[in-house]
Amino acid sequence: MGAKRFGGLAATILAMTLAVPAFASDAKDDPLAAYRSGEMYSGYVTGDPSSREIQDDDMMNPSFLWVDKAAELWTTADGTAGKSCADCHGDVESLKGAATKYPTTDAATGKFMNVELKINDCRERQMGAAPFKFESDELLGMTTLVKLQSRGMPMNIDITGPNEKWFKKGEEFYFTSRGQLDLACADCHITNEGMYMRAEKLSQGQPNGFPTYRMKWQKLGSLHRRMRGCNDNIRAEKLKGLGEDYLAVETYISWRASGLPVETPSVRK
Amino acid sequence: MTVTPHTFGLRRPMIACATALVGLTLAGTASAEMARVQDPGLQPYTINGAEISEPLTAEPGDAKRGKALFINRKMGNCLTCHTAPIPEEDFHGNVGPDLAGVGSRMTAAELRLRLVDAKALLPESLMPSFYRTAGLRQVKKDFVGKPILKAQEIEDVIAYLQTLK
Structure with missing residues (x-):
């Protein structure tokens, strides 16, 4: 496993060194080349064609029901400051590229945040508004709207400086077995990726x-919800959505995804 | 005498392990590795090298019940990772080895250790320990202190695997 893991690291560094990793030399032969980076590939590559078809068409992708509502919220004043997102940020397109760097340490507060936590930080500190609840339609929609502005751009996570301890915490979690089935994230998603469980x-x-x-959910859902489902599958206690453990894991796997394009909102079975 | 029932690799660091280990030595078998294991709430058993020679229960395993447990997704759920000669079930996994013919390749005693605690034999194995309650972390509350399969169920699955000649 160690060799494969560091092979992945080497490939990631190589991919990051190349200017346009998503469009490698074999792009002409491989229609899915944009969804690969070195040894890393998005779930889109192995997804079923019907899910891909829906993802490829924003008119068919049900995620845009949430996105449309979030676009309304973007310009709606809320909280004691009486401000909307647009009052500070202008058009949401101004956030193009921003999501590629998350999770990261927030310059203003020094706190470590993913996009969800950054949105809620904005609401609390800038708008004087209550934070959106984990997995609420509002938080899912706003997170998707923000990440959508970076769609197609490569994930680009900084794991140096104050981010490093989050990366290391996430890596340790990823390689530590848990649950009654005593499995680590890496057991399935690194050691046995590409193999079949039924x-x-x-x-x-x-x-x-x-x-x-x-x-399966019949709705839009967050990465932390997916992690809770993964933990439940191995008969492990589900941990808190937006809590430190899953935030750390998000950091590790977002770094591992470096070079892969932001695909939000993807469609999966 | 060496006591190595629950071996953790770096990836599975030892946490507070409540397993009671009582080493046994038998006269004239100094070279064999023997370890007595008793996890909380479970039957004690003795690992003898690559085997658990003694059945966990007095009642012999039942192959028919064992096959049902092998397939049942809430019990053995073995087809998640293994392919087996059960054509009536769709979609067998390929994470673990194909179990066709396993009854010819291994004795009941060897199969017993692999089911009870495969990691005692192969620390890097991903196979869950089906009869273990100690040394695990973040276990879902409903399953704390419970093995994946009970002692009789382990014996039943062994009896089924023995039929795969």
Whole structure:
């Protein structure tokens, strides 16, 4: 496992060094080349064609029901400051590229945040508004709207400086077995990726398409919800959404996804 | 005498392990690795090298019940990772080895250790320990202190695997 893991690291560094990793030399032969970076590939590559078709068409992708509502919220004043997102940020397109760097340490507060936590920090500190609840339609929609502005841009996570301890905490979690079934994230998503557990092909567990519209859920859902489901599958206690453990794991797997395009909102079965 | 029932690799660091280990030595078998294991709430058993020679229960395993447990997704759920000669079930996994012919390749005693605690034999194995309650972390509350399969169920699955000649 160690060799494969560091092979992945080497490939990631190589991919990051190249200017346009998503469009490698074999792009002409491989229509899915944009969804690969070195040894890393998005769940889109192994997804079923019907899910891909829906993801590829924003008119068909149900995620845009949430996005449309979030676009209304963007310009709606809320909280004691009487401000909307647009009052500070202008058009949401001004956030193009921003989501590629999350999770990261917030310059203003020194706190470590993913996009959800940053949105809630904005609401609390700038708007004087209550934070959106984990997995609420509002938080899912706003997170998706913000990440959508970076769609197609490569994930680009900084794991140096104050981010490093979060990366290391996430890496330790990822390689530590847990639950009655005593499995680590890495057991499925690194050691056995591409193998089958009954009809399920084990993915690399890439985060670049979240929030994702999952057919099984019949709704848009967050990365941390997916992690809770993973923990439940191995008969482990589900941990708190937006809590430190899953935030750390998000950091590790977002770094692992470096070079893969933001795909939010992806569609998966 | 070496006592190595629950071996953790770096990836599975030892946490507070409540397993009671009582080493046994038998006269004239100094070279064999023997370890007595008793996890909280479970039957004690003795690992003898790559085997658990003694059945966990007095009642012999039942192959028919064992096959049902093998398939049942809430019990053995073995087809998640293994392919087996059960054509009526769709979609067998391929994470673990194909179990066709496993009854010819291994004795009941060897199968017993692999089911009870495969990691005692192969620390890097991903196979869950089906008869274990100690040394685990973040276990879902409903399953704390419970093994994946009970002693008789382990014996039943062994009896089924023995039929795969």
